[in-house]
Amino acid sequence: MAYQNPSLTGLAEEILKGATTLQEELSKHDLPQPSFVPDGRRNYHDVYLNPVAMDARARLIEAAQTMYTLALGPADALRTIATTERMRVNVLRTIHELGIADAVPANGDISIDDLAAKVGTHPIPLRRVLRLAYTMRVFQEPAGKPDFVAHTPLSALIPAASPWLWLQLADVSQMQASGWQLPWALRNWPRIPLNKSDAAERDFWTIIQQDEPEGRGMSLFTSAMSSYIQMMHGSNSMQVLRGFDWAGLGEGVIVDVGGGSGHISLPVAREFPQLRFVVQDLVKNEGSANELIKAAGLDQDDKVRFQPHDFFTPQPESQVVPKAYLLSRVLHDWPDEDCVRILTHLLPGMKRGAKLFLVERVMPSRPGEVPLHQEEQLRVLDLMMYSILGGCERSRDDWERLLRRADLGLGVRTIAAMPGSEFSAITCEILATQVL
Template structure:
């Protein structure tokens, strides 16, 4: 029996074998990236190229090992080695710097933190029985674990806030906010997105609804929005503040299972008047085989949170179950979309 997908040519077989073996060692890439992040190689290259020996001297690490890691990263476009063995910044290396507005350094430190890689190492358990690997390894669901582990909480919230800082301008500009009214950001983190929306829309007032520990780190003390915001502490599974014209759930629902997401949506639905709108801001999984960040993050979500990235029909169904109607899906310049919903 012949199968059209079976490689027959030696070159095809060699390419398939090379792909699978390369993918089998794919975990080396985030490990190497983490070394570069932790030693701040990008920061040390800001004032010009340096050899691995010079970088090792500056960072206090083993020079030959650092050279091998940087040579490997250069194969992925992070740093470039010249013929004099000096390493240079590349566009992908620049985003690892701390001193640029588009820095993903803290987000990459979060995504390569043991909270993520240890959980991903147990992906097979998650697939076999549907359990959340993080909970087994760390002894509690992620947000409960963060309550007890200050350093991990700092790593998590800084990584998420810095990711938000990069995308929030594009998201805020993608939606036509009303000239007046109240916006309530449910699970809004330290409030970077709310601050951006309020700064762009001087007639709006805002409420940052979060857990107490996160509210203590809020970023709303900004002259541009003075007197137009307040914070509210609470549990979004139980209740959401009333009186909002626009409710926002940005990068929240993907942390949770359908059952838990439904509880959050029901709490928000209960708080909404018939004129209010809900903006769910999350990645939407597209159909087809093409790569998309949502398909990547989706696999991480199942080992860490019992969460998931969703397709548009899945969002529509979830919203409908909470008494909400999906009106439209608005793309943003980043990986997330704005799903606008009204009361059904």
């Protein structure tokens, strides 16, 4: 893509404009302003449906990141990518693995010596790690209290994000190691980089289930996905609630294929009582799913129930034809051939009228469709899916081609971008053949 060459002062004006509009919109609706107060704003879930605020925020981020890159210059920008960003990840991994964020009082501070004793480290290297963390706005030294540490909003969020950070940063997941194998992967397509990273050349799912003690790998993975959605969408999954025409389905059953512990189905079931949900996933998720379903009070009358099922096998013969199959962030984990296998088992129900609801990312087809900072995140996730699982993120054309591979009559009916999210709600149907 060709880059514009804005002036520094022009970017500064754009930053001021975006910041002013965002600040005014937050004030207008009596919402908290961004700050580094530990219990301050953690996300922008409360403005997702405010297009003025969200557009101002996007323009502010875009202009600020462009300004930052230009002000650094090419030499310092490359050095930052190769050294600073790598060490920032290592520091975050250290903070997470040692439980440092849990050991710092939520509403107070602690001396570094006492913190070192709590987490079982020596205070001298811990000080060095924390001093870099301070520059990342992760933790802070309280005013007038040298050698003490307190939370910022970033560090305060780490305990809640722990399952997702475990997935991203722990040795067992091999996520970091597989990224180093991308040069090898480009020469050995379609081999998956993760297999190269593992001495036994195992796939991700085997590693997670075999290496995590006490067989907790899959439940930890499900918790990671749930915590990621909480950070992205909030606890009520507002985007999923609004992304599909749930009310228009009438009464019936929704089958949540590969639904983990039901973290997507539960809020939808509460909002649309005419629908019943069957959450399908591997048997290892049954215990955690049933706990969540019971805690939500949705275990009565089969309002939500868990059904052990492998989506690479046919749907149970006893399963009623559902109003819709829901696959939330499932297909991007798999290459096209495996996605076709998954979809093939849903076709009998779809040919009898069931819809297919996908929660997936839709990649831009050409440069400039989305702001650069948003496209960067999408491209990062695309390479992450490839390096870990052999999967990929897909454009609309890619989704259309994939669906036609499963059945020539299967296609996309609508794609609705989810406000404030990198995901879209994709409604699919059998379009070209007569429903039986």
